[in-house]
Amino acid sequence: MKSGKVRLTLRGAGTLVLGILLTGLGIWWRYPGLTGFGAALTGLAVAGFVSVLRSVPVEAQRDVHPRTVHRRSVCTGTLELASVSRRFPVHLDATDRIADEPVVVDVPPLGPGERTSVDYRIPTERRGVFPVGSLTLRRKGFLGMADSRTVLDDTIEVRVVPRVLPVRGVPAGVRRGHIGADERVEHGGTDLVGLREYVPGDDLRRLHWATSARAGALMVREDADPGRPHLAVILDDRPGGHSEPQGFEDAVELAASLLSAGMVAGHPVRLMATSGAADLEVPAGVIEAGGADADMVMAVLADLQPVDESANAPSQLPARDLDVVAVVCGANADLAPLLLDAGRASVGVVLVVDPNVQDMSAMGSALVLRAPRVEELIQAWDTVVAR
Template sequence: MLTRSGAGMIAAATGLVALGVWADYPELVTLGLAACGALLVAVAWLVVSPKLTVVREVRPRRVFEGSAAQGTLTVTNVGKRNSPPLMVTETVGGHRTTVTVPALTAGHRCTVSYPLPVARRGRYLIPPVELGHSDPLRLLHRGRASGSELVVHVYPRVHLLTMISAGGPQDTEGQTTSSAPLGGVAFHSLREYAPGDDWRRIHWGATARTGTVMTRHVVVPDEPRQLVVLDTASPPYAGAQFFEEAVRVAASFCVAAERSSLPLQLRTTGGALRESSGSALEFLSTVDSSGADRGLAALTDLVRDVVSDTQGVALTIVTGRVDAQATQLLMSLRARFLSVSLAQLVSSDSAVPARPRGVLAVAAPGSEQFATHWNRLVLR
């Protein structure tokens, strides 16, 4: 590929030769031919490409907004001739980052590190890096792709939130369910041994009777589940920035549940469902709002299968401004849950947000202010 210098050299060569022939000026023709010779040397230089191996790493592959991700490139000259300086181009989310790798003698390597522009939440597909080098006069440039595609997830920024104490203490001899988290001390049932099970939990009596290795299935009983519902409809939010803040609040609740070792389920009014903090954060890195989403009008159908007789559920709804119809709906659902919390991300200069009776409601214009107000209210 021609560089600006190369294009100028071609123009100069053409002009000099033409002017020299027209003016019968041999010296100008000679200068034009010299310029052509320089271009031919540049072509020959690039034809014999150096033999290089490239190893690229991106760490970490999962970061939170505001954190830094870094690319590391190790280039090794495995050929017999020296390699010229290289220009390495990394493309992330439409932004191009160019890094220079110095000239390498045969058998030597160089490692360079560079920051990646991953400031906003999202799923970034990073294509192979582009390795490029030029001739000594920088007339031509040759590039080639190296490595494989990588994916980097940028999670929403999270804030420290205090979980509401609901459901009472975790009773080691309380009721249990097959879906309860493993790792507790409460016996639920006997089941067939699976690779990786603790051999100390093998029930030898049942094993002898059935002829199959049986183990005790122990779980954490009487543990309230945390259900976080993110409103992904566009109308409740005064602008895209308020939806972004709502996503951060939902992510903060997911992380808070994980820190408290509470079972978590994240749902959106659009119908998406995630069962753990890790998968919830990965989903929240790409979630978007939609005008076709029913919003909180779909809440009754959304939670119909959630409440059971053996486990309580603490419901947290993250949305924008709540209208009168949604307020009545939340109050009607209150009796079905251990607690109902309402997080509203609204403009500070708008009307007073709704506060449904029996619902812990906190409103704020941003996720950081919400965390401050929430923690102050819960801890008082």
């Protein structure tokens, strides 16, 4: 903690000015009563100032939990206070700053040597990373004539990630063959579609020894698995595509829910933004391996905001990601290029957050689902797609 300035309040400053003025007038007019009254007012202001010259007799510690929280979920700040005063009670006001906005913390009076803990709500309506701090403790002086401030200057970052709503799952049995062939693999899982570096927990029987010898590191083969198709989610993050800010929030939460459902089911997933601001691949089985990659997906979605359309366009989805493609966009989006992306997949779905329409239709080889809210789009996905 660091001490701030001791200063007169508005009441104290007014009292001091009035006292000096009356004292001067009393002396000038030789009016002892007026002089005494002015001196008394001046003395009150000075006494109030002197009463807070000593630093706030309190030890303070603040924490926030959890540090990563889903939007609209509970995040709590905890302020622990311990009075070091041995004779007098301590009356404090506390104000914390959250995303540069002041939040008043209700602190009860502290008796001599008393300890207390105060919980207060951290707002989680907006996605992103927000600083919590610094926290200011203010002690009022005698009769409210002055106050002193102590600043708890440590700052804690809170990451608000999108909500994840329950999704039934990803359609199974639609894996394409290797090297982008159009035939589907209906049985077995021996069709080689890629190689990646070994991570602890991988099945040693899937090691590709020839490639491992050439690369100087253990490499694991990725085989086609009809029960675990690739899921690619393309999120339209262009500002003109969404009719209102809440529409983009629903789109982000829909993307988060679909990706989370795929990862929980053990599918390899990929997140792409139409602006090129995000392109993230997550291999199969990350939840069982500890979930670091899954946390990265939520972190990327937490920071994603609508960007200018002049940003770099994303690369085209490779053939191995064309099993299930879900395109998430707003009501004002240009559907033509999005339908092309979805139409290349074995199962292509365009999910449109449209505040005015709720329906489903087929455009070419892609299915188009429209609904005003994320909950209704997920319900349509569960009914029509993940049967």
